[in-house]
Amino acid sequence: MxxxxxxxxxxxxxxxxxxxxxxxxxxxxxxxxxxxxxxxxxxxxxxxxxxxxxxxxxxxxxxxxxxxxxxxxxxxxxxxxxxxxxxxxxxxxxxxxxxxxxxxxxxxxxxxxxxxxxxxxxxxxxxxxxxxxxxxxxxxxxxxxxxxxxxxxxxxxxxxxxxxxxxxxxxTAPAAGSSPDRLRFAFASCQQINDSWFNAHSAAAAEPDLDFFMHLGDYVYASDTNTLTREDYRQTYQRWRKQPLLRDLHAALPMVAMWDDGEFYNGISKSGPPERLTAAKQAWFEAFAVLDPGGLQAYRRFGWGDLVDLSMIDVRAYRDDPLENIVYTDSGGAYDPSRTTLGAEQYAWFTQGLAASQATWRIVGNPYNISPWKLVNLEFLRAFRPDLPPNAGIYAPNEAWDDYLQERRDLLQFILEAGVTDTIFTSGHTHTALVSELRVDYDRPSTPVAAFDFCTGSLTADPDPRKSFLGDLPEDAATEVLRAAERFVLNSNAPALRHMNLIDQGYTVVDITPEETLVTIRNIDTTNPDAEAVDGARFRVRKGAQRIEVLPTPTHKGSFA
CATH class of the missing domain: 2.60.40.380 (Purple acid phosphatase-like, N-terminal)
Structure with a gap:
């Protein structure tokens, strides 16, 4: 022996x-x-x-x-x-x-x-x-x-x-070349361990007929200062896996996962400490049913017969540093054509895959919103500043695609010029629901829509903004103040932004058939363990459409345009 x-x-x-x-x-x-x-x-x-x-x-x-x-x-x-x-x-x-x-x-x-x-x-x-x-x-x-x-x-x-x-x-997925009549999945992001419950997870696990659950990152929240080694990151995942409702969700539904910054540290970019970045990536691959094809590469692509091509993109590991300046009134910064969130190799992989796709729909798992998020639209200054760069404004300090504005413009222009249609981004990170029609120049309603972005809110609660920022007001009055803020932001981002919800948590369900895609934002009170999920907003994108249809929802939440 x-x-x-x-x-x-x-x-x-x-x-x-x-x-x-x-x-x-x-x-x-x-x-x-x-x-x-x-x-x-x-x-x-x-x-x-x-x-x-x-x-x-x-x-x-x-x-x-x-x-x-x-x-x-x-x-x-x-x-x-x-x-x-x-x-x-x-x-x-x-x-x-x-x-x-x-x-x-x-x-x-x-x-x-x-x-x-x-x-x-x-x-x-x-x-x-x-x-x-x-x-x-x-x-x-x-x-x-x-x-x-x-x-x-x-x-x-x-x-x-x-x-x-x-x-x-x-x-298992449908065979290549087959023609499935539907795909139904849920997507979500951002699950903190705090005073809220993981009841959105149990609600998602109980959703009928889901084919898989897409998690777009911030699955864990690593410590910026204390999570440094591979073992530190391993222990972070083990801490999250102590949540029984999270484990129940995993057992009930297959998972398609991607990382965001919570799996690394706040503000992660390609210029971070190499050893720490490697440790975080190794621990992530250990923690999920995902295989590393080499080089700790997380971006990948799936097919669902001839109905859907699904691309999971990595917006963190190859990106340039986020911007600190959120006022876009001068060239450079976000307008710098060399700045990237995807990196040259992934950008080529992504765009080539979009152009080659023969599926009816293209779905993109995108960890942070590609939709613009202006707090204040400064286009009115153009009469006094003819040299103002396009889409001038004060943007949310969100370190998402707005920080790579020129790359976003290039990507959307490519989609239009390549004749790529029926493309939907499913996004996370913001802790805020955002629904947008994506144009190269999103301040010009006459220009064509290249794609659509549905950004889900968080799975668990942040500190309630009504209490954190408006604690002196009664809850109903604080809610109305935040709804007024939503309407102001909708107006600042017209015509691109169609829906916003700053308050409610949950996940989003996507139903895809050859004729249309239905998107339902499911909201749940994560401070009440007995709460049930309701339809906070419902939308339809018809094949070949240039506009998102807002569908009636008796239990609607948030603001709409």
Missing amino acids: AAMKPCDHTSGRGFQLSITPMTSIVSSGRGMTRREMLKGLGFGLGATVLISGCVVPAPSEDPRLPPPGTPDLSPFLDGVIAGDPAPDGALIWTRVEPRVPGAEMPILWTVADDAAFTSIRAAGLVTASASEGYAVTVPVSGLDPHSWYFYRFEAADQSGTQVVSRSGRLR
Whole structure:
């Protein structure tokens, strides 16, 4: 027998079988029974097996399942996640608590047609190690397109007993070239741990018929001064994963994720400390069902048959520093053509993908708003300042696409000139709902609309602005002051900005068919654990349209133009 390596092992007698990690089997057509699956992986008789030098309990034909109401037992305290659906499979993720710190820990993974796991379609072995924070991301392939599956993991707990994780749901995408009749997903961002509840997460998990959940970043809020190393960032994710409603959301819906600045530190750009940036990226890839193709690159693209091409863009890691000056009345600054939020390589990848897309719709997962956000429109000064640059104004100190105004103009101009139509950005970061029609020159209503931007509010509450800034006023009066501020900003950004909500939290649901895209902003009172989500605003974009339609909403919130 080969010499034992440090591993998470149990003592015990029995037949020992050497199995190579990442060994996997796939059953096409009829699913396997658990006995057939174990036999296919090479497990034989005996109380223990030797997996890559580690003696571990042999998987049982009748595994111990989590008791009802306690779905995340040790060693699976961070739950489970599926992500990045492909036509023949997806990625599945978990993290385990090691029995022996520093030791490797074998994990069995299983994918089945049914929640009882009586029809197993794929299974395999993977080893969790300290070098990756005991997190594993498993590529699962060989599944049927456009289908739902269940998945789970098994590993030894602190007593050496083999434990089964809770099960999660996995989704495969429609086959390339197929014509699905719809895609329905939710997107959100910004989840702080504070006095508010994670009830928006449970509401999203209960939404009917969602294909996946898109998280656009600020999933965690790293400390600007104290989160520095890879281990610091790992512990930050582990802190967030203690939220049971967050883990429930992950188990219920596949996740398509992208980072924002909360996963790094405030104001992150490409000029940040290299070691810290690398540590944050490594910890992020460890924490999600996302594979690094090389170079810690998070931007990527998916297809949903011929209905949707989805691009997830990274607006943080390759960008120039944000601007401190928010008054745009002179050339330079945001108008500098060399300034970028995407970086040259990603910009080329993104624009080439848009131009090559043959899908009916193009969806862009965009961590911060691409829509303009002026606080005050200064275009009236043009009569006195003929040299005023386009779109002059005082902008929100939001460090988003407004800081890269010329790159945004170039991108939208490219979309128009390349004949790219029916493009929708789904955005986050602002903690404020913003809905906009995107023009190259957004102060000129006669110019064509190149794309649309729907920016969602936050999943959890900030300090209530009515109390923080208007605490001397009754709540109804403070609410009306903020609604008046929304209407002022809508006017400053006319005709681009169609909706704004400074107050309410929640997430956004997108329904896409070949004929139209429906967008519903779902709001919920995150200070009330018993609150239910309501439709705060509803919109429609018809295929080929140049305008967003505002749909009637009895429970509407925010302001509209």
